[in-house]
Amino acid sequence: MEGLLSVSVGTVFWASVAFLVVLFILKKYAWGPILTSLDERSQSIENALNEAEKARHEMAGLKAGNEALLREARNERDRILKDAKDIGEKVKAEIESKARENAERLMANARLDIENQKKAAMTDIKNYMATLSIDIAEKLVREKLTDAERQQALNQALAAEIHVN
Amino acid sequence: MIFSLHTQFLRLSRLAVAAVVMFLVVPARLLASGGGSEGKFNAGEVIMHHIQDAHSIHLIGDLTLPLPCIVKTDKGWDFFSSGVFMDEHHGFTRRYHSEKTGNTYALVHEQITVVEGADGHMETAHADLHAAETAPGHGEVHAADSTLRAEAAPEAHAAHSHGTPVTDFSITKSVFGMLLMLALVVFLFVRMARAYQKRRGQAPKGLQNLLEPLVLFIKDEVAIPALGKKKAMRYLPFLLTAFFFIWACNLLGLVPFSGGFNITGTLSVTLVLATMVFVITTVSGNAHYWGHILWPPGVPLFVKLILVPIEIMSVFMKPAVLMIRLTANINAGHIVILAFTSLIFIFAEKSGAAAGYGVGIGASLFMIFMYFIELLVAFLQAYVFTLLAALYFGDATQEHHHEEAHH
Numbered sequence: 001m002e003g004l005l006s007v008s009v010g011t012v013f014w015a016s017v018a019f020l021v022v023l024f025i026l027k028k029y030a031w032g033p034i035l036t037s038l039d040e041r042s043q044s045i046e047n048a049l050n051e052a053e054k055a056r057h058e059m060a061g062l063k064a065g066n067e068a069l070l071r072e073a074r075n076e077r078d079r080i081l082k083d084a085k086d087i088g089e090k091v092k093a094e095i096e097s098k099a100r101e102n103a104e105r106l107m108a109n110a111r112l113d114i115e116n117q118k119k120a121a122m123t124d125i126k127n128y129m130a131t132l133s134i135d136i137a138e139k140l141v142r143e144k145l146t147d148a149e150r151q152q153a154l155n156q157a158l159a160a161e162i163h164v165n
Numbered sequence: 166m167i168f169s170l171h172t173q174f175l176r177l178s179r180l181a182v183a184a185v186v187m188f189l190v191v192p193a194r195l196l197a198s199g200g201g202s203e204g205k206f207n208a209g210e211v212i213m214h215h216i217q218d219a220h221s222i223h224l225i226g227d228l229t230l231p232l233p234c235i236v237k238t239d240k241g242w243d244f245f246s247s248g249v250f251m252d253e254h255h256g257f258t259r260r261y262h263s264e265k266t267g268n269t270y271a272l273v274h275e276q277i278t279v280v281e282g283a284d285g286h287m288e289t290a291h292a293d294l295h296a297a298e299t300a301p302g303h304g305e306v307h308a309a310d311s312t313l314r315a316e317a318a319p320e321a322h323a324a325h326s327h328g329t330p331v332t333d334f335s336i337t338k339s340v341f342g343m344l345l346m347l348a349l350v351v352f353l354f355v356r357m358a359r360a361y362q363k364r365r366g367q368a369p370k371g372l373q374n375l376l377e378p379l380v381l382f383i384k385d386e387v388a389i390p391a392l393g394k395k396k397a398m399r400y401l402p403f404l405l406t407a408f409f410f411i412w413a414c415n416l417l418g419l420v421p422f423s424g425g426f427n428i429t430g431t432l433s434v435t436l437v438l439a440t441m442v443f444v445i446t447t448v449s450g451n452a453h454y455w456g457h458i459l460w461p462p463g464v465p466l467f468v469k470l471i472l473v474p475i476e477i478m479s480v481f482m483k484p485a486v487l488m489i490r491l492t493a494n495i496n497a498g499h500i501v502i503l504a505f506t507s508l509i510f511i512f513a514e515k516s517g518a519a520a521g522y523g524v525g526i527g528a529s530l531f532m533i534f535m536y537f538i539e540l541l542v543a544f545l546q547a548y549v550f551t552l553l554a555a556l557y558f559g560d561a562t563q564e565h566h567h568e569e570a571h572h
Contacts, residue, residue, distance in 0.1 A: 009333070019406070
């Protein structure tokens with residue numbers, strides 16, 4: 001048991017020297033470079049993550065912008081379509097009303113023409129009748145002058161002639 | 166994927182079990198030779214022998230590696246191999262005479278001592294005992310254990326009076342193992358650092374993948390919570406070195422056929438680590454830290470009179486506890502495993518070989534279980550040591566405004 005609990009000067013000496021030498025070597029050639037590299041790497045990973053986060057934010061911003069643009073474009077398109085439709089409607093209505101007006105005007109003109117033609121025809125007829133009547137009267141007068149009997153027959157013939165009309 | 170992982174795990178666990186069983190069989194044979202031929206089997210002695218530091222590495226059977234001995238006496242320094250003590254039975258019973266200093270050395274209780282007499286032959290009670298042991302009928306006794314039993318025998322204590330211990334700077338088993346593990350740690354981490362420089366900014370690969378989580382664990386889970394981001398960088402080199410050193414040494418103690426290293430169970434080694442924690446804590450202690458120890462604020466005077474001595478004691482107790490915890494835990498694991506191995510021979514001796522084999526099955530199963538626990542403990546103790554050291558450093562460097570929050 002005393003061997004277990006005793007402290008040997010030699011072991012203490014070697015342990016101290018060896019440990020301190022190793023501590024020095026490792027500090028200079030191992031822990032220094034290793035800890036620096038680990039630090040650098042964690043720094044670079046952190047940076048990369050931050051950048052990725054930033055990029056994601058940017059992407060989200062871009063996407064939102066795109067969507068707004070798209071929405072605007074869609075609205076614009078809708079508006080244009082609606083305008084075009086409205087204009088079309090209006091033009092159509094205008095054309096229709098104009099056509100109706102035209103037609104009405106044409107009808108009215110036609111009606112007026114017919115009326116005029118009718119009036120002209122009536123005048124012609126009246127003129128013809130007058131001429132005819134005068135002719136008949138002329139013939140009558142001439143017959144009367146020659147013979148009473150014949151005058152009578154002529155009258156009757158003339159009267160029959162008039163009946164034709 | 167899952168399937169291949171599963172088979173891999175099975176293969177690994179089978180390997181582990183095989184290793185443990187082999188590890189158990191060898192000391193068993195060794196112990197059996199001691200227990201069978203030489204009176205009573207003394208489990209306490211066997212266990213203590215196995216967890217104590219030694220001047221050689223006993224790998225397996227008769228294969229023992231001698232280690233360099235460096236001793237200082239009032240006549241000067243002597244350098245020799247511990248092989249000079251080895252006799253023809255691979256026990257360390259011979260003496261060694263140094264021409265340079267004129268000293269004669271012997272290895273008694275794993276301690277190099279200067280003894281009377283100039284030649285390399287045995288003449289002390291220690292030697293007589295050895296002669297008795299190797300008498301006819303005991304020829305096959307294992308040499309390494311003869312020393313052990315010699316120590317156990319009452320006559321052997323006479324050997325003490327014959328020698329004066331020297332100042333021993335030898336590369337003992339623990340020192341050797343420690344140097345080996347430090348070299349491994351340096352090798353691994355310098356290579357890892359080079360990989361970082363070569364592959365700057367790239368994903369880790371190979372060795373980096375293996376070690377980086379551990380380094381990050383100490384950095385992010387131990388140092389930064391205890392010390393804060395800025396100060397952690399100052400103490401991390403010590404914390405990392407201590408963690409990997411302790412863990413590597415703990416694990417070496419669990420490697421079968423490596424000679425049963427017990428580095429972190431050696432008080433001298435943990436003493437050095439604890440002293441370093443103490444020195445760093447004391448040197449980096451700021452006015453706030455010392456103020457709280459020497460004149461705790463917001464406490465009545467009579468309480469201060471009690472508190473201040475306690476606080477001053479705690480300055481020394483904290484590192485001392487670190488030292489004792491680590492040593493005790495590692496020794497406890499080794500002792501439990503050795504005790505269960507000894508159980509087999511105690512039963513074999515008391516109730517015959519069949520009982521020994523019977524107990525052996527149960528004991529082996531339990532030891533396999535213990536081995537897995539020891540693997541966990543090896544990591545856990547390294548972690549606990551590092552964590553507490555970081556907390557002590559954090560205590561010593563805490564800023565004032567930090568403390569005001571809970572006053």
